[in-house]
Amino acid sequence: MTAADPFSLAGKRILVTGASSGIGRQIAVTCAQMGAQLVVSGRNTERLAATLAELEGDGHAPIAADLSRQEDIDRLAADAGTVDGLVHAAGISKLAPFRLISRAQLDEQFSSNVYAPMLLTKGLLAKKRIANGGSILFISALASHVGPLATGVYSASKAALLGAMRTLALEVVKQGIRANCIAPGYVRTPMLEGLNQGGGSIGEHAKLTPLGLGEPEDVAHAAVFYLSDASRWVTRNYFIVDGGLTVPMDIYA
Amino acid sequence: MSNPAQKAFSLEGKTILVTGASSGLGREIALACARRGARIVITGRDASRLRETHEQLAGTGHVRVTADLTSAEDRERLVQACGNIDGLVLCFGGQMLSPIRQLKEELMTAMYRTHFLAPVMLTQRLLQTNSINKQGSIVFMLSTAAHIGTRGVGPYSAMKSGLLGIIRCLAIELAPRKVRVNGISPSVVPTPQLWGEDNEQNEPLNKERARHPLGLGTPQDVGNGAVYLLADASRWVTGTTLVMDGGAVL
Numbered sequence: 001m002t003a004a005d006p007f008s009l010a011g012k013r014i015l016v017t018g019a020s021s022g023i024g025r026q027i028a029v030t031c032a033q034m035g036a037q038l039v040v041s042g043r044n045t046e047r048l049a050a051t052l053a054e055l056e057g058d059g060h061a062p063i064a065a066d067l068s069r070q071e072d073i074d075r076l077a078a079d080a081g082t083v084d085g086l087v088h089a090a091g092i093s094k095l096a097p098f099r100l101i102s103r104a105q106l107d108e109q110f111s112s113n114v115y116a117p118m119l120l121t122k123g124l125l126a127k128k129r130i131a132n133g134g135s136i137l138f139i140s141a142l143a144s145h146v147g148p149l150a151t152g153v154y155s156a157s158k159a160a161l162l163g164a165m166r167t168l169a170l171e172v173v174k175q176g177i178r179a180n181c182i183a184p185g186y187v188r189t190p191m192l193e194g195l196n197q198g199g200g201s202i203g204e205h206a207k208l209t210p211l212g213l214g215e216p217e218d219v220a221h222a223a224v225f226y227l228s229d230a231s232r233w234v235t236r237n238y239f240i241v242d243g244g245l246t247v248p249m250d251i252y253a
Numbered sequence: 254m255s256n257p258a259q260k261a262f263s264l265e266g267k268t269i270l271v272t273g274a275s276s277g278l279g280r281e282i283a284l285a286c287a288r289r290g291a292r293i294v295i296t297g298r299d300a301s302r303l304r305e306t307h308e309q310l311a312g313t314g315h316v317r318v319t320a321d322l323t324s325a326e327d328r329e330r331l332v333q334a335c336g337n338i339d340g341l342v343l344c345f346g347g348q349m350l351s352p353i354r355q356l357k358e359e360l361m362t363a364m365y366r367t368h369f370l371a372p373v374m375l376t377q378r379l380l381q382t383n384s385i386n387k388q389g390s391i392v393f394m395l396s397t398a399a400h401i402g403t404r405g406v407g408p409y410s411a412m413k414s415g416l417l418g419i420i421r422c423l424a425i426e427l428a429p430r431k432v433r434v435n436g437i438s439p440s441v442v443p444t445p446q447l448w449g450e451d452n453e454q455n456e457p458l459n460k461e462r463a464r465h466p467l468g469l470g471t472p473q474d475v476g477n478g479a480v481y482l483l484a485d486a487s488r489w490v491t492g493t494t495l496v497m498d499g500g501a502v503l
Binding site for chain 2: 006007030031033034056169170173176178210211214215217218220221222224225229230231232233234235236237239240241242243244246247248
């Protein structure tokens with residue numbers, strides 16, 4: 001590929017949160033294959049080191065952080081350096097029927113899924129650590145549109161990202177920075193396996209999805225598009241990557 | 254192509270049919286796909302402009318078929334000429350404005366034949382002749398007009414919205430063959446055919462520019478969106494639309 005390849009990430013420095021597993025891990029691996037230099041962040045230092053070992057190319061850096069803690073968010077924003085891309089892939093999902101939800105559950109999931117990406121973005125912007133022409137990408141979830149049973153807290157947190165992204169995109173456009181959301185459907189990840197142990201079934205999710213269960217690579221490839229210059233003109237946008245799961249549902253009503 | 258990610262964004266080994274390739278977005282999409290290694294079949298009404306596109310395509314083995322896709326005979330000739338394809342981009346079109354109150358049946362019929370019937374029936378023939386390979390990708394060129402209301406744009410808006418229905422149903426019908434079906438909805442891309450010369454006097458264009466936080470798009474931007482939807486990188490994306498609008502606000 002030539003340097004003029006619009007999909008190349010060569011010369012770009014990209015910070016990925018949640019990079020110790022699942023979608024975040026794959027986004028880091030794929031971005032490195034496209035030429036980017038990665039800063040990978042996650043809670044588990046061992047798994048983070050495993051991700052780091054898989055990254056093609058040189059100059060990548062790990063920063064262990066628990067983004068439910070403000071001091072860790074501050075430290076990550078301070079230590080990450082200037083980035084051209086920022087991917088908020090860290091997140092948690094816990095099921096509870098509405099009549100059983102508690103303030104503690106709301107605090108926990110909103111802290112990881114909403115406060116962390118918003119406050120990390122704020123921290124980097126305040127220090128002018130997102131380069132002009134940079135791209136900010138939030139990994140939401142189809143739960144933002146669909147709302148399966150017992151996902152009241154999780155769905156609300158993922159939907160919140162859409163609103164945050166739209167106003168952020170307007171505020172940073174003067175620096176040529178873009179902000180977008182990807183909403184993935186059911187992807188083969190440790191998070192989905194965790195949900196299955198809580199009573200779901202991966203087979204059922206795969207059957208519901210016209211193109212079958214997704215792989216982390218499918219979301220990572222969409223992330224490459226949104227991080228590269230190929231999407232130079234795309235901002236304030238959310239993109240559904242779900243193997244057709246929502247095609248038979250009226251999710252816009 | 255050395256690693257899996259780069260392969261996923263390559264079009265090498267794929268044959269892609271692009272309609273409306275004699276100018277504007279269709280031409281740029283054909284050029285972008287050829288640069289990424291695809292073999293291209295281009296079609297358009299204007300033989301000399303289609304030849305210009307053909308001459309600009311990178312690589313070899315490309316084919317051009319001059320055709321008016323509102324004609325069933327021309328569609329049939331195209332289907333026979335193009336053989337098996339991995340990608341189909343339906344760009345053929347042309348804008349006609351009319352407030353509904355002044356709408357003439359002739360104009361509405363022309364819009365229907367050009368923007369709806371032609372792409373849908375071409376797709377139908379390609380499917381019936383088994384011309385679209387497994388794991389192929391079909392991309393309908395829509396417009397933000399498919400999603401938003403704008404004064405005077407009713408006939409165009411309606412046809413583009415209509416294609417959203419085709420995209421969703423066809424995505425379900427073709428999923429067992431792993432063929433995916435999506436749209437691209439660009440906002441204003443100032444091609445000279447549609448918008449005239451882009452200068453200070455072009456008031457409609459400058460008004461549009463003002464409501465797009467990232468400014469107006471280029472045909473290259475839309476070409477890159479099409480490349481993503483045609484490449485294996487998007488193999489799990491179906492029944493949806495890539496909106497490309499520079500963050501437009503109303």
